Amino acid sequence: MSAAFVVVSCKEMYIQEPEDGVTVISPVREKAVKAEISAGKTVKEEKAVGSGCLMSVPQRVINTHVLPGVEYNQVDLMGYEKLDLPTGDRLLIINWGCESYHLTFRFETSRFGTDTSRVRQWYSILTQLLYVIEPAIESPVKIQQGIDEIQRYLKQDSMPVAYDVPLTLHQDSVLSGMVFEQVKVLGDTAVRLDATFTISEI
Numbered sequence: 001m002s003a004a005f006v007v008v009s010c011k012e013m014y015i016q017e018p019e020d021g022v023t024v025i026s027p028v029r030e031k032a033v034k035a036e037i038s039a040g041k042t043v044k045e046e047k048a049v050g051s052g053c054l055m056s057v058p059q060r061v062i063n064t065h066v067l068p069g070v071e072y073n074q075v076d077l078m079g080y081e082k083l084d085l086p087t088g089d090r091l092l093i094i095n096w097g098c099e100s101y102h103l104t105f106r107f108e109t110s111r112f113g114t115d116t117s118r119v120r121q122w123y124s125i126l127t128q129l130l131y132v133i134e135p136a137i138e139s140p141v142k143i144q145q146g147i148d149e150i151q152r153y154l155k156q157d158s159m160p161v162a163y164d165v166p167l168t169l170h171q172d173s174v175l176s177g178m179v180f181e182q183v184k185v186l187g188d189t190a191v192r193l194d195a196t197f198t199i200s201e202i
Contacts, residue, residue: 058095059139061103066136087111087132101199103141105130110189120161122183123150126193141197145169146178175200 058079062070071082079095088111094104107129116122127147134143149167163183169176181194 061093061095061137061139061141062133063136063138067133085129085132087129089129091129091133097198099200101140102196103139104194104196105133107193108186108190109193110187110191112191114185114189114191116183116185116191119163120154122163122193123154123161123180126150126180126195129193130195140199142169142176143197145176146195146197149178150180169197 058074058077060070060072060079060081062081062083064070067083067085069083073080073082077096077098079093081091081093081095083091085091087109089107089109091108092106094102094106096102096104107126109125109129112121112125127150130143130147134147137143146167146169149169153165153167154161164179164181167178167180169178176197176199178195178197181196184192184194186192
């Protein structure tokens with residue numbers, strides 16, 4: 001019988017994690033409630049009139065009332081949103097795709113070390129970072145579904161936990177999924193985490 005994986009928390013691994021909800025997470029979520037973020041945005045709403053693309057014109061996905069200070073730039077059919085998070089990390093969101101809708105969340109952080117071989121740890125860190133920004137994201141992508149699927153993946157014992165494993169998320173008449181790429185070392189203390197959510201019509 002295979003032994004079940006034990007999901008180790010960041011505190012148990014003695015690495016720095018965001019403060020509790022009082023200082024970081026709760027303020028972001030309280031702003032989200034006040035801004036009345038709509039959770040009902042669908043893939044259909046992202047289609048441009050008269051276009052064959054699922055997303056012909058990139059739409060901003062960060063609610064700046066919840067997370068202010070966003071720099072937005074559009075190049076052709078790709079949108080870029082950049083900001084510094086209240087945790088001290090940096091985030092770049094890349095909005096791209098045609099037949100499929102893609103959102104890549106690129107985090108840069110210096111708070112967790114640079115040992116990229118600790119794959120399970122980095123999945124756990126990714127869920128923390130996604131949880132911080134989730135209330136501010138206005139997109140067909142369901143961040144919470146991604147967080148939940150990562151937690152299920154970490155608890156399974158049928159395969160080793162690895163980077164670049166497609167995790168499937170289903171919602172209504174579309175097929176969605178996410179992939180967490182190999183963590184990249186940027187310097188003595190900095191690393192980059194890339195997670196891409198994809199939505200395709202079935």
